[in-house]
Amino acid sequence: MATDTKTDKASKPSKIEVLKEASQQLRGTIAEELAASEDHFTGDALQLLKFHGSYQQDNRDERGQKNEDGSRKGKSYSCMVRTRIPGGKVTAAQFLAELDLCEKYGNGTVRVTTRQGFQLHGVLKDNIKETIRAINDSQLTTFCACGDVERNVMCCPAPHKHSPVHDQMQALCDAIAEHLKPKTTSYYDIWLTDEAGEKTNATAQFQPVEEPIYGKTYLPRKFKTCVTLPEDNCVDIHSNDLGFLAIVEGDEIVGYNVLVGGGMGATPSAKKTFPYLAKPMAFVTPEQAVDVAEAVVKVQRDFGNRSDRKIARLKYLIADWGVEKFKTKVEEYYGQALPDPRPVVVTDVDDHLGWHEQGDGKWFVGINVPSGRIQDLEEARYKTGLRTILEKYGMETRLTALQSVLLCDIEPKDRDDITAILVAHGITAAEEMTPFRRLAIACPAWPTCGLAITESERALPSLIEEFEAELARQDLTDERISLHMTGCPNGCARPYTPDIGLVGKAAGEKYTLYLGGNAEGTRLAFIYEDMVPSTEIVPKLSPLFALFKEQRNAGESFGDFCDRLGQEELAAVAAT
Template identity: 65%
Template sequence: MSEEVKLSKLEQLKLDSRQLRGTIAEELANDELAFSADASQLLKHHGSYQQDNRDERNKKLPDGTKQGKVYSMMLRTRMPGGKVTAKQFLTELDLCDQYGNGTLRVTTRQAFQLHEIPKKHMKTVVRAINDSELSTISACGDVNRNVIACPAPFKNNSLFDDMQKMADQLADHFRPHSTAYCEIWLEDDEGGKTKIEEFKPVEEPIYGERYLPRKFKMGVALPDDNCIDLHANDLGFLAIVEDEKIVGYNLLAGGGMGTTPSLKGKTFPALAVPLCYATVDETIAVAEAVVKVQRDFGNREDRKIARMKYVIADWGIEKFREKVGEYYGKELTLPLDVFVTDADDHIGWYEQGDGKWFLGVNIENGRIQDEGDLRIKTGLRTILEKYRMDVRLTALQAVLLCNIEEQDKADIEQTLRDHGIKMAEELSLLRRYSIACPALPTCGLAVTESERILPALIDSLEAELERVGLADEKIALHMTGCPNGCARPYHPDIGLVGKAKGKYTLFLGGNVIGTRLAFIYKDMVPLEEIVPLCVPLFEYYAKDRTGAESFGDFCNRKGAEDLEAYAEKAMAS
């Protein structure tokens, strides 16, 4: 990268931050209710976003004045592959009750999020998470974030343990070396204040002095089970299996969902494309070379085009492959002809292969809470306290309860039912394969609703699918409250992206396995018109599909113009 590049404000902030310290420690010690703008940017690298509850903005107070912003912190826990013990899960449940808003959230990247933590309690909460042997470091920010991997805990072969091992190795290898996290959150003076000592820099051999130009995401999956949406990552690792053993990985580069429509084509969603093949022993080193190329050539002037997908779009994959080979030290091996073919949501009962079972429990939109008759938080707490089993989180925001003995299955299932939690056979595939971002009220980027309105929307869509005989079809629906794409809305069968208050862009033609981008079918669709727009398309699909063609495949085959013509004719008749 040219030294003459004018750094963006955030790039300069990182450069001057003393390896991500900034004024975080000093501000933790003051009595202000919020962090400064600069500190809040650096806090992302420590796993936290500063937010305000937009439902509370401008509420009229008893004295007649309007309430200003009510700041709090969102804290994300880093857990490669979504692996968590019962103790760690229970710790997070305790923290959401003691310091948060009473809810715990499973993210679309197999992590936990705590919401609405007051600034004054941040250090206590971060310490408690670390005491449970988890961490929040690099869960956000311009570094490699939580490494996701197929969470299925099968024990009848080594594939799943080996993928988890790779996720752990990647997470460890790309963890920032800066000691700022430990210094700020985990060390104390006698008076309980964070030590603020003379800055002693450490070497950051991968990230350098400015870290990455933008966030970076990695994922590990099998060709026949892309349950983590491998192609949506900056760097995906597609396992190559021979004789029931992983011998290497196809590395897929350049995925990313975020886009800014107002920039008129300057930004775009992208799916990762095959870069190279690496043996298991080569994989970490090749991945490091990829990250270093992004470090050195990613755009540091304009964050909106700073992701690695834009480097690849500008250069082409051949030039990018050549440059990565230079950094690796030798020519890369071309990728093998192995591709994603299927995906599973892992909901329901599965034999683990070691005489025990695991149970996939759907958590709609990932929100673990008690609300009315649906008491997910209490139900899970009851089971975890009694059985102390390990848990895995999925990229579809579900929970896998692992290592269940045969004799305990009935009790666990009944406990879930007693708390209003439905089993796999009671849920439509549409609901099981749906995900949403938090959006309003806490996300600062949200322009409209997502998590809070998707369940009711699915209720209506389920009724229409039932009416036309499609209730058992596997259809993926992803919804976000803005174009940033946290819930990966640009490649499922149906994507809904918030465009303005109460209005969405409707995408069609992707697929469940995440290998094809969807196209825009309608823009600026009011919430109440989404179902009426989908009804004729479901009817068309029911009568004109070929064989086992999925809804996304059908829409892709027909195209927007054909679908629109049919819908207009159907609505006019």
């Protein structure tokens, strides 16, 4: 699986590397294009816009449609604006601000991402500056929610107060996010100036600042970090470039196992690309964690591939070098040797849904939001329901990696009223949902993602219903089976590690079907069958569910069962 990841001195840097170096610390021509009359961004600005938290998109449902005069419509451009929220911690006011913005400037929905952030879709170019300024006014930011930098740092969001462990993890999450944030003032200069434009990013006024961590060209590719617990890997540590697995003794974190090199994206036509699980590298004390994170980032900065972006993620450097060589280089950058990781591994995962005592006399409730899309539908009005509760009670909230929302700090006397509000808006209680539905997630895919090959978010509801009906028929309703679905191989919804993974492969709604992972995210799934039409997904799995029920070992999950039997034996059973 090793691949040549290091950029040779004779290798030509990719166009993106040249662009970053010449961009005046991520300014480029964004300000000029904002002032232009065109309804979309062009050229280099499209790439640099990502560092500021936005991707330009177009409505693919409208491609090829005709105007009244018979001519073909041009692309219907808009922007996705992503908010960076370390650990998914959001105040009621911030949550309400996003709901307001989706109605004022977006498509009327807010999406909870699989990295504990918010996304607004459908923001027109003319409104993007006002949208970003409003997000900043709420004390959140879109800066570095995308781009070749440290992205949103994830952490277990559960607001448990019975021990200091969760507070310590969330504090580390915040510290890493702040420490690894770029120093450039381009974000302020472009988006947060007054309407008169007294401060701009014009070349004559550009004053570079030192970027001690990122240098002139930032990172070779995106970089993702998380903090989590062995017994609750709710942020999928093995899919992150850098992960801190808390080692707890008593009620205190004594240190962290540092894992490196995780990443989900792959390009099927390029065999040099692959999903990869992060590997344990070292043990660090809480006091060392931030500086070791910096050292890991700097090694990736200096040795990651800058000529071929397909193999520029940290996982390819780890696959090429091996963990020991990488650790030696991290120790060199850090300045001292690091002990080996402790014999502690991920053992479980919690979706944090339903009602839970916080440990301080108050409660929190986890609400499943299908694919994270906060919207009002005929059957369930998530947007209005959440707005009603937040306006009335003003509680803190948390976002999860399974795209759910936690309402925190609830007084016992308010439980019945909050439950009644949820019921009145058609929002199903977690206790009334199957484990399959609770664990299912999907990426946005069509119509906004330019990379989507198939449907994902829009296809998931009916697919869940098919799965639930089949599992009920086979008396497997209570089994914890995880499904992650994406419209392309980039893997935004982490489809390569659950019990069942679906990855968009070809037009006509055909998917690559993966089996053999697990809900804990500790094992890569294998390709069971390629080019599976959406209508055949559940029928193809039906005989495997029957075999699982008949031949499973005690306590064995569906993913464990599939992993034990392997692709050939499972396929042989299905063929009989």
